[in-house]
Every structure is written in structure tokens, then in C-alpha cells.
Amino acid sequence: MFDTLSDKLESVFRGLTGKGKLTPTDIKTAMVEVKRALIEADVNLGVANDFIAKVEEEAVGEAILSSLTPGQQVVEVVNNKLIEMLGGESTGLTLASQPPTIIMMIGLQGSGKTTTVAKLALDLRHRKQKPLLVAADIYRPAAINQLEALGRQLNIPVYSEGNQVAPPLICQNAIAKAKSDGNTVVILDTAGRLQIDELLMNELVEIKNRVNPTEILLIVDAMTGQEAVNVAGEFNRRVGITGVVMTKMDGDARGGAALSVRSVTGVPIKYIGTGEKASALEPFYPDRIASRILGMGDVLTLVEKARAMYDEEQATKLQEKMMKGKFDLEDFLNQMRNMRKMGPLGSLLGLLPGVGKQIKELRNALDTPEAELMLKRTEAMILSMTPAERTSPEIIDSSRRKRIAKGSGTSVADVNDLLQQFKVMRQMTQKMSNGKDLDMASLMSGMGPGMPGGVNSRKQATSRPVDPLAQFKGSSGGGATGAFKKGKKK
Amino acid sequence: MFKFFRRNKEPEKVIEQKTEQALEKTRTGGVFEQIGKLFEVDDITDDFWANLETLLLQADIGYNLTEKLIEESQRRTLDENTKRTKDVERIFRETMIAVLQEAQGKAQSSVDAIHKREEQDREWERKKREKEEAKKNKQKSVPVAPISIPRNISADGEKRPYVILVIGVNGSGKTTSIAKLARYYQNGGGSVVLGAADTFRAGAIDQLKLWSDRVNVPCVAREPGSDPAAVAFDTVKYAQDHKIDIVIIDTAGRMQNNHNLMEEMKKIERTIEKAQVGAPNEILLVLEAVIGQNGLSQARIFTDAVGVDGIVLTKLDGTAKGGVAFAIANEMKIPIKYIGTGEKADDFAEFESEAYVHALFRR
Ligand SMILES: Nc1nc2c(ncn2[C@@H]2O[C@H](COP(=O)(O)OP(=O)(O)O)[C@@H](O)[C@H]2O)c(=O)[nH]1
Ligand SMILES: [Mg+2]
Numbered sequence: 070m071f072d073t074l075s076d077k078l079e080s081v082f083r084g085l086t087g088k089g090k091l092t093p094t095d096i097k098t099a100m101v102e103v104k105r106a107l108i109e110a111d112v113n114l115g116v117a118n119d120f121i122a123k124v125e126e127e128a129v130g131e132a133i134l135s136s137l138t139p140g141q142q143v144v145e146v147v148n149n150k151l152i153e154m155l156g157g158e159s160t161g162l163t164l165a166s167q168p169p170t171i172i173m174m175i176g177l178q179g180s181g182k183t184t185t186v187a188k189l190a191l192d193l194r195h196r197k198q199k200p201l202l203v204a205a206d207i208y209r210p211a212a213i214n215q216l217e218a219l220g221r222q223l224n225i226p227v228y229s230e231g232n233q234v235a236p237p238l239i240c241q242n243a244i245a246k247a248k249s250d251g252n253t254v255v256i257l258d259t260a261g262r263l264q265i266d267e268l269l270m271n272e273l274v275e276i277k278n279r280v281n282p283t284e285i286l287l288i289v290d291a292m293t294g295q296e297a298v299n300v301a302g303e304f305n306r307r308v309g310i311t312g313v314v315m316t317k318m319d320g321d322a323r324g325g326a327a328l329s330v331r332s333v334t335g336v337p338i339k340y341i342g343t344g345e346k347a348s349a350l351e352p353f354y355p356d357r358i359a360s361r362i363l364g365m366g367d368v369l370t371l372v373e374k375a376r377a378m379y380d381e382e383q384a385t386k387l388q389e390k391m392m393k394g395k396f397d398l399e400d401f402l403n404q405m406r407n408m409r410k411m412g413p414l415g416s417l418l419g420l421l422p423g424v425g426k427q428i429k430e431l432r433n434a435l436d437t438p439e440a441e442l443m444l445k446r447t448e449a450m451i452l453s454m455t456p457a458e459r460t461s462p463e464i465i466d467s468s469r470r471k472r473i474a475k476g477s478g479t480s481v482a483d484v485n486d487l488l489q490q491f492k493v494m495r496q497m498t499q500k501m502s503n504g505k506d507l508d509m510a511s512l513m514s515g516m517g518p519g520m521p522g523g524v525n526s527r528k529q530a531t532s533r534p535v536d537p538l539a540q541f542k543g544s545s546g547g548g549a550t551g552a553f554k555k556g557k558k559k
Numbered sequence: 560m561f562k563f564f565r566r567n568k569e570p571e572k573v574i575e576q577k578t579e580q581a582l583e584k585t586r587t588g589g590v591f592e593q594i595g596k597l598f599e600v601d602d603i604t605d606d607f608w609a610n611l612e613t614l615l616l617q618a619d620i621g622y623n624l625t626e627k628l629i630e631e632s633q634r635r636t637l638d639e640n641t642k643r644t645k646d647v648e649r650i651f652r653e654t655m656i657a658v659l660q661e662a663q664g665k666a667q668s669s670v671d672a673i674h675k676r677e678e679q680d681r682e683w684e685r686k687k688r689e690k691e692e693a694k695k696n697k698q699k700s701v702p703v704a705p706i707s708i709p710r711n712i713s714a715d716g717e718k719r720p721y722v723i724l725v726i727g728v729n730g731s732g733k734t735t736s737i738a739k740l741a742r743y744y745q746n747g748g749g750s751v752v753l754g755a756a757d758t759f760r761a762g763a764i765d766q767l768k769l770w771s772d773r774v775n776v777p778c779v780a781r782e783p784g785s786d787p788a789a790v791a792f793d794t795v796k797y798a799q800d801h802k803i804d805i806v807i808i809d810t811a812g813r814m815q816n817n818h819n820l821m822e823e824m825k826k827i828e829r830t831i832e833k834a835q836v837g838a839p840n841e842i843l844l845v846l847e848a849v850i851g852q853n854g855l856s857q858a859r860i861f862t863d864a865v866g867v868d869g870i871v872l873t874k875l876d877g878t879a880k881g882g883v884a885f886a887i888a889n890e891m892k893i894p895i896k897y898i899g900t901g902e903k904a905d906d907f908a909e910f911e912s913e914a915y916v917h918a919l920f921r922r
Contacts (some may be wrong), residue, residue, distance in 0.1 A: 105622060111851035114617050178874065178902070179730025179847060183761075208902070210769035215762025218783075222761070263877045265587055290730065294619040294851025295590070296879035317729060320814040322853035345729070345759070 077102045078140030091139055093129045099143050100125055110323035110362045113298045116332045124150050148359050155328060155355035160337035162193075163311070165283040168253040170198075171244065173280070175273055175308060176288035177300060178261030181316035183212065185288055185342055186258045187219040188350035193254050200225055201252035203243040205276070206260035207232035216258055223347055226252070236260070237275040244280050257282070264303035273308045285310045286339065289330055291318045297326035298333045305334040315353065316342035327358050396495055398459040402451045449477035450487050462488055581875075581908035582918035584900040589878040590618045595920035598648040608633065611651075619851050619882035624889045628654055652916055655885070659895070659912035662888035720798035722806040722831055722838035724791075725871075726824060726861060727845035729812030732873035734763065736845050736899055737807050738770035739907035740871075743897075745776065749804040754794030755780035756787040756827060757811040767809050774904050777801075787811065787823065788830035795834035808839070815860035828865045843896065845871045846884060854883035858891050869896030872910070876900045880919060 081099050082091065100121045107117040128146050164170045172189065174182045183206070190200040202220055204227060206212035213229050220227035228243040240257050247255045259276065262269035277285065287301060287310045304310060313334070315327055318341040327338055338353040390396050451459060453476030458465050465473070465488060467481075474481045586592070594614045600607060608629060615625040631654045636647055723740070725733050734757070741751045753771050755778055757763035764780050771778035779794040791808045798806045810827060813820035831838050844867045846854050861867050872881045872895050884895050895910040 108616055108622065109852055111619075111853070114613060177849065177877070179732060181730060209766075210773075211762045211766035213762075214765040215760070218761035263874075265878060290849075292728070292850050292853040294849060294854075294879065294883065295617045296619070296849050296877075297851075299878055300849070317814065319817070320728065320853065321816040321856055322851070326851065 076140075077106070078143050079138075080140075082139045095139075096125060096128050096143070099128075099140075103143070103147055106363055107325060107328075110325035110364065111292075111294050111297070111329075112325035112362065113295050113329035113332075116298065116329045119332070120150065120154065120328070144363065144365075148363060148365075151328065151359035151362060152355045155331055155358055156337050156353075157355060159352045159354050160312070160339055161352065162189075162339060163284055164198075164254075169201075169244065169247045170254045170284070171257070171280050171282040172254065172284045172286060173257045173259065173273075173276065173282040174286050174288055175259050175304060175310070176261060177263065177290070178209075180261060180288045180290045181314075181342055182206075182261060182288045183215050183219070183258050184345065185286075185314055185316060185340075185350070186216065186256050187223060187225075187347050188342065189340070190225050190254075190256055191223055191347045192350055194223075194225065198254045199252045200254040200256060201243065201247045201250065202227045203240060203255060203257045204229035205236040205239050205243075205257050207234070207236060207239075208260045212258075212260065219347070226250075236272055237279050240276050241279045255280075264300050264307070270303075270307045277308055284312055286312045286314050287330075287334075287336075288314050288316055289326060291315045291324045291326060291341075292320060292322040293326040295329075297329045301330040302333045305336070310334060310336055312337055312339040314338070314340045314342060315358075319343045319349070323362050323364060324358055325362050328362060398451050398454065398462055398491060399456075401491060401494070402448060402459075446477070446479055446483065447487055450474075450479055450484055453477040462491060579914060579918065581898060581900045581906070582915065584906065585875040585880065585898075585918065586921065587876065587878045589880055590614055591880050591919040592922055594618070595922035598644050598651075598920075599922070600644060603636070603642055603644060603647050615882075618880060619854075619886075621852055621855070621883060621886040624658070624886045627889065628658075648920075652920060656912050656916050658885060658889050659916070662892045663894040663912065718802075718804070719835065720795060720803055720806045720838070721840045722795055722798075722808070722835060723841045723843060724808045724810065724828060724831065724839040724865075725843050725845060726810050726865070726867075727812060728814055728857060729760075731812065731845045731847045731850075732871070732899055733757075733812065733845045734766050734770065734809055735902065736843075736871045736873055736897070736907070737767070737809050738774050738904050739899060740807055740897070741771070741776050741805075742774045742904040743907055743909075744805050745774065750802075751776045751805045751807060752794060752798050752801070752803045753778040754791050754806060754808040756790040756794075757809050758783055758785050758787050758790060759811040763809075763811065770904070777803075788827045791827050792830050792834045795831055795838060799835065806838075815857050815864075821860070821864050825864055841868045842866055843869055843871050844893075845873060846881060846887075847874045848872055848881035848884075849874060849877060849879035850881070850883055852883060852886075854881075855886055855890065858887040858893055862891065862893065867893055869894050871895075871897045871899060873899035876906070 078099050081102055082095065103124065104117050104121050107120065108114060112120070124143075124147050127150065128143055162172075174186055174189075176182050186202055190202055193200050202216055202225060204213040204216045206216075213232065217227050217229065219225075228239075228246055230239045230242065236259065243257070244255055246252075257276065257280070259273060260269070262273075264270065285308060287304050289297065289301065293300070301310075301313070313327075313330055313336060315324060315330075315338055318324060331338055338355075338358075341351050341353050341358075343349045343351055390400060450473055453473045454465070458469065458473075465484075470481050470484045473479075474484050477484075594611065597607065597610055597614065612625055612629055615628060616622070620628070628651070632647065632651045635650045635654070636642075639646060639650070641647070725737055725740075727733050737753060741753060744751050753767055753776060755764045755767045757767070758781065761783075764783055768778050768780060777797070779790065779797050781790050781793070787810065794806055794808060797803070808827070808831070810824065811820070813824060815821065828839060828842075842865055844858065844861050846857065850857075858867060858870070870884055870887065870893060872884050875881065875898050881895075887893050888895065895915075898908050898910050898915075900906045900908070
């Protein structure tokens with residue numbers, strides 16, 4: 070029912086607003102919900118409690134109590150506070166004034182150190198640095214092979230002395246090598262270890278003492294639970310870290326560990342890892358993680374993703390065409406391809422705020438093999454038309470229909486369906502262009518049963534309009550983000 | 560159908576001892592030990608329950624199970640009309656054990672039932688095929704050679720490789736657990752072959768090969784970047800040809816929300832099924848103990864995709880104890896089957912609810 074924190078809070082406050090003013094007790098009740106959201110996002114309980122106390126202090130004082138939408142107001146305070154506590158602005162990597170910059174990567178087993186080493190190296194090379202990677206994990210089977218394979222793939226040198234030399238010595242030798250080879254950055258890939266492993270923690274301290282790193286980055290898996298505070302706290306206490314990289318953010322973890330780690334160490338989160346490819350490393354933006362932790366979806370990422378896929382120029386042209394009622398099958402095809410290019414629709418819709426149950430159903434409908442098949446067939450049919458037919462579908466008579474069906478391996482009935490759907494759609498776009506926003510959900514429901522998200526999603530589409538296109542049509546993003554954007558500047 | 564393995568299962572006592580040994584390593588002063596200490600109080604007060612709730616949440620148990628555990632314990636405390644901390648502690652542990660055991664029992668039987676039903680369906684289809692085949696042969700009036708029934712679908716329980724598919728997100732400990740599992744089955748007297756179907760991650764094939772050398776079992780592999788399903792297929796065929804008892808297939812780490820990789824995994828499963836009807840016989844999801852509430856999402860989505868028969872809970876030598884695996888047992892009735900307690904091949908044990916819970920709270 071209430072999938073997002075805002076929904077939950079609205080329901081908590083509903084009925085209460087009637088009595089004019091909310092009391093501090095009402096706020097306390099709301100905080101229970103907030104806390105629950107935080108715990109479900111893996112924010113450490115202790116950290117969550119501190120956080121709630123701070124928010125409460127602020128919330129009780131503000132105009133929230135007399136607001137008409139106290140739920141939203143509270144979420145806004147929570148969101149702002151969260152952004153603040155996550156570090157506010159994004160912080161980059163420090164480079165040594167006197168090269169080489171030495172970056173030491175540390176963390177638990179399986180947190181993603183080696184992969185991140187490669188990503189960071191690639192990023193630094195784009196910034197005109199000359200990286201050298203150092204294989205200092207002599208314990209895990211084939212860890213050295215892994216780093217060497219990555220080095221080969223990216224054409225970045227890897228320094229290794231096999232698995233018989235002590236890691237501190239390897240690192241020391243590597244720095245000497247980097248200096249003589251003119252490398253400007255040295256990245257040390259250390260073995261994963263438990264923060265309670267005395268011997269191995271001492272090894273890290275030893276490496277640190279010998280090479281005096283510019284940055285010591287703790288690599289933390291975004292899926293980490295409550296224990297993140299102890300792990301990060303201990304690594305920081307023993308070795309002293311200068312930054313954090315949250316990995317595996319491409320998963321569906323809400324990433325509350327980010328707040329926990331930031332709170333106990335006080336050091337900035339510098340990057341997030343968003344995939345297995347070497348290019349999947351991004352700067353950390355506190356505001357994005359904040360809304361993700363609160364389960365409000367990562368709207369900004371969505372907008373960016375969509376923008377990257379969507380050609381602004383094409384969009385403007387399309388709109389112009391629509392206004393003139395000249396939207397044709399060619400555009401229809403492009404539109405479809407664009408939607409598919411954005412990747413599995415499911416993961417994209419998951420980034421939207423307030424994606425409730427109904428929308429999840431819609432997204433399931435879109436991600437089915439049937440929907441995929443339908444899109445492929447539609448594409449085949451349009452591709453079997455001549456350019457003239459695509460711009461003026463009216464000219465498609467029965468002999469043309471037969472030809473198109475044959476060419477696309479479909480039936481005349483299929484072609485008829487497509488043309489019928491297109492007709493409806495064109496009418497709709499004309500209607501909508503009369504001042505109304507282009508709403509993909511209603512657009513699709515207007516396309517009839519043949520299209521994914523057709524008839525059976527009509528009900529859902531109207532009950533909560535989701536408008537992926539609106540997100541990247543204008544320059545300011547979707548309406549849903551408005552509240553939080555405002556909040557950020559305050 | 561799993562008879563062969565049941566015979567090889569270690570006697571309960573030995574398992575218990577081994578679990579105890581393994582669990583020694585898990586005593587790292589974490590939050591569960593604090594829960595144990597909670598019961599050192601003189602009186603059971605409201606504060607006690609509040610503290611218990613706090614610690615359970617800090618153990619990644621999640622709200623749902625935490626509330627359930629506390630409510631159940633409180634109810635039973637009332638039923639038994641006791642206020643002695645000793646009783647409350649026993650009740651609490653029993654409640655926890657019940658959750659784990661229910662998952663084991665139920666999941667076991669439902670998984671067995673599904674396998675059985677599938678087996679029956681296949682048997683029926685096979686017979687139909689045979690009949691058709693026979694008819695065709697008759698029509699052609701070729702002298703009928705006795706139809707050689709492939710060993711893997713023989714109805715009379717003839718031995719064939721038992722195929723285990725190991726899945727999970729990146730870095731959870733799949734490859735290491737596979738080496739441990741190989742050692743475990745070898746110790747039980749079975750022969751094992753590993754399949755290097757993580758053809759994606761750099762160095763992954765080398766890693767499994769190194770392990771296979773260490774535990775001294777063969778490993779079937781292809782070039783990096785090759786089709787993982789093909790590797791899985793090769794491995795099953797290899798086991799059939801060499802009369803090997805157990806096949807364990809390593810797979811690349813994948814995020815459960817990655818559509819394409821989940822499809823790839825389904826394809827691996829289907830291909831294994833093509834290599835041997837009824838296989839994979841067991842699908843293990845590897846979860847690391849430090850994971851948070853996302854473990855539930857993993858269990859759900861991996862189960863939807865290919866079905867998960869059990870969980871391997873790794874890295875219990877750390878301070879985290881995989882509380883979310885209890886939540887998974889509670890909500891999805893998927894049992895924990897094995898635990899990993901270190902980086903060596905022997906740091907491994909069969910999961911046993913009672914021993915585990917008692918070890919967790921030991922102080
Ligand atoms: N401390 C500890 N480390 C483990 C355990 N199991 C696996 N690891 C380590 O976790 C890291 C990732 O393991 P790996 O098997 O490569 O994970 P995969 O990516 O899922 O195959 C390696 O460094 C392993 O040595 C365990 O039970 N305890
Ligand atoms: Mg692996």
C-alpha cells in the first residue's frame with residue numbers, strides 16, 4: 070500500500086491535520102516510521118537513533134506542525150539532514166603535489182577492491198595520469214592473475230612479485246619502480262581481510278608506514294548490513310582512512326551503509342561503483358544516495374540515464390512533429406527503440422520515486438518476454454514498410470498489408486492491429502500537443518491490448534501518472550524531484 | 560533419488576562436533592554474544608525486551624522477524640507463567656531454532672515434492688517418446704535394437720552425477736565455497752568435478768583451477784569469455800563419462816536486478832537440464848554474513864529465477880553473523896545448508912540449527 074516513506078508519513082498524519090496543529094508527539098510517531106525506513110535500508114541502528122534525534126529537534130521547531138502536508142515536510146527535513154550527514158557536496162580524490170600519488174585500497178574480502186583498482190586507474194588515465202597497479206594480494210588464489218588480466222585489458226602496467234614476497238616490501242619496491250618509470254599514480258591492491266584479523270591488520274599498517282600513501286580508500290560493499298559501522302570504524306582506527314568507495318551500487322540495495330560508514334569515520338565517500346565494467350565508477354553525490362536510502366528512488370540518476378540515451382535534438386524535432394500532427398511510423402519506431410535502449414525498463418522504473426505496487430505491475434508487464442517479442446514484431450513490421458508508407462500510413466492498402474506481413478513474418482491481422490494502434494496514438498499525440506504534457510503511460514495505454522502496458526495497465530496508469538518522458542523533456546527534470554531540489558538549496 | 564548421498568551423510572554426532580568446531584571460529588564478540596549476555600540480568604523487564612529488540616535489529620534480523628521473535632517469546636513466557644531469566648532464555652532460543660528448523664523441514668519437503676513431481680512428468684514424457692520411437696521403428700520395420708535408455712533418466716535409481724549449481728552476487732564467496740564443498744564431499748567418499756562457468760570475471764577461471772588443484776579434483780574449463788552454459792554442459796558430460804558422483808558448477812557473480820545476467824543464469828540452468836534430465840539437483844545461493852536486508856531481495860529474486868534449495872552462509876569468522884539469513888528462513892522458508900568460517904578449504908560445516916543457535920548466544 071504505502072511503498073515510500075512519504076506515503077507512510079502522509080498516512081500517519083492523515084486525520085491529525087484536521088485538528089489544526091500537530092504536536093511533538095505526532096512528530097515522534099512519524100519518527101518511528103522514519104527509523105524503520107532507515108533500518109530497512111541498512112542504516113546502523115545507533116546511527117539511525119542519533120539521526121532521528123537530530124531530525125526531531127529540527128522538525129518540531131519548524132513550520133511543519135501547521136503545514137497542510139506535514140508528511141512531505143518531514144520527509145524533506147529528513148532528506149536534507151541526510152544529505153548533510155552524507156557530506157553535502159561530493160569530494161574528489163586528492164593527488165600528491167609531488168608525484169607519484171599513492172593510493173592504497175583496503176577492505177573486507179569480496180568487497181570489490183581489485184575491480185575498483187582498475188576503475189580508478191582508468192578514471193585517472195582519463196585525467197592524464199600514468200597509473201601503475203600493484204598486486205599486493207598474495208593470499209587469495211589467482212588474485213594476482215585477476216589484476217594482471219585487468220591490466221592487460223586496459224593496457225595499464227601491473228607490478229607483481231608473485232606470492233612469496235611480503236606485501237609491504239612489494240609495495241615499497243613498486244613505488245621505486247613507479248618513480249623510475251615515470252608513473253604519476255600508484256594504486257596498491259591489498260588482500261581482503263577481516264577487521265579483527267590482527268596479523269593482517271598489522272600488515273596494512275606496515276604498508277602504510279613504508280609508502281606513506283596519499284589516499285587510503287576503504288572499499289565498502291553497498292549491500293553491507295548493520296556491521297558496517299564496526300568494520301569501517303576498526304579499519305579507520307587501525308589504519309586511518311581518507312576516503313570510502315561504495316561498490317555494487319548497481320544492485321538494488323538501498324545503501325544505508327553509506328550513512329553508517331560516513332557517520333562513524335567522518336571521512337568522505339568519494340566514489341561509487343555501479344557495475345562490473347571498468348568505466349562503471351562515478352563520483353558520489355550525497356543527495357542521490359539520500360533519496361535512495363529513503364526509498365524515494367534515485368530520480369536524478371534516472372534523468373541522467375535517460376538524457377544520455379536520448380537525443381535532445383531528436384526530442385525537440387519529435388515534439389514539433391507532434392504539434393503539427395505529423396508524427397509518423399518512423400518516429401514511432403524511434404520512440405520504441407529509445408525506450409528499449411534505456412535498458413530493462415524494470416531497472417529504470419525502479420529508479421523513479423514513489424514507484425508503488427501498481428507501477429511495479431506495469432513494469433513487470435513491460436519486462437515480459439511477450440512484451441519484448443511484441444516490440445520486436447512491431448519493429449519488423451515497420452522496417453518492412455517503404456519510407457512513403459512510414460510517413461503516410463493511409464496509403465497502406467490491402468496488397469501493401471500483405472506484402473508487409475510477408476516481409477516481417479507476421480500476419481495481415483498483425484499489420485492491421487499495428488496500424489489501428491498507430492491511428493489511436495496519433496490522435497492522442499495531437500490532443501496532447503494542445504498544451505498537455507506527453508505522458509508515456511497514457512500513451513501506451515492508448516495503444517491498445519497489443520502493446521505492452523496496454524489495456525490492462527490503463528487503470529494503473531491513471532491512478533498514478535508516471536511520466537518517464539517528462540523527466541528528460543524539460544531541463545528541470547520531473548515534477549517529483551521538485552520538493553527535494555528546493556530542499557537542497559535551503 | 561538422493562539416497563546415494565543420504566548414505567554418505569555423516570552421523571548426527573559427528574556433524575554436531577564439526578559444527579561446534581567450526582562455530583568456535585565464529586565467536587568474535589559480535590552482537591549475538593551481546594544478546595547472550597543480555598540474559599545475565601536478574602529480572603525480565605520492559606527494558607530487557609527493548610534491549611533485545613535493539614540487538615536483534617543490529618544483528619540484521621530485520622523488523623519482521625525481530626517482532627515475531629519477541630512477540631512469540633513474550634507469549635510463551637506468559638503461557639509458562641515464568642519470569643526466570645533462565646526460562647526466558649530457553650524460550651527465546653527455542654523460538655529462534657523453530658524458525659530455522661521450520662525452514663529446513665518445510666523447504667526440504669517442498670523441494671523434494673517439486674523434484675518428485677518434475678521427475679514424474681519427465682518419466683511420463685520419456686515413456687511417450689519411447690512409444691513413439693518404437694512405433695516409428697516398427698513402421699520402418701527395421702529390426703528393433705533394444706533402446707538404450709540414457710543412464711541419467713533410468714527409472715530404477717541408477718547412479719548418475721548429482722549436479723549442484725552455485726549462484727550469488729559478486730564477491731559473496733561462491734568459488735571458495737565450491738572448493739570447500741568439493742573437499743566436504745570427497746571426505747564423504749564421493750568423487751567430484753568442478754565446472755568453471757564464471758567465464759566473465761578476470762582471473763576467475765584461474766582461481767577455480769588453483770582450488771581444484773589444492774583439493775585435488777578435476778576442473779572443466781574453457782577460455783575466458785566463452786559461453787558459461789557450454790562450460791556447465793561440458794562439466795556434466797565429463798562427470799557422466801567419467802562416472803563422477805558430484806558436479807559443482809561455479810558461476811559469475813550477478814546482481815539480482817540485472818536482467819541480462821539473470822537470463823544468462825536461467826540459460827545455464829536450462830542447459831544443465833539438457834545435459835542431464837532433472838539436473839541441477841541442487842541450487843545453492845551463497846550469502847555473506849555481513850550482508851544486510853538486501854539478502855532478502857536476493858533470496859526472492861534468485862528463487863523466482865531458478866529456485867533456491869539452500870543457502871551457504873559465508874564469512875562467519877567475521878563479526879557479522881548473517882542475521883538476514885534467519886529472516887530469509889522465516890519469510891521464504893529457504894534453509895541455511897552450509898556455513899563458511901574462513902578462507903581455507905576445511906573452514907566449512909553443515910548447518911545445524913540447534914548447535915548454531917546455541918553457539919551464537921554462548922557467552
Ligand atoms: N574470512 C572469510 N573469507 C572468505 C570466506 N569465504 C570466501 N572468502 C573470501 O572472500 C573473497 C571472495 O571470495 P570468492 O570465493 O572469490 O567469491 P565469489 O566472487 O563469490 O566467487 C575471497 O577473498 C575469499 O577468500 C569465509 O568463509 N571467510
Ligand atoms: Mg568466483
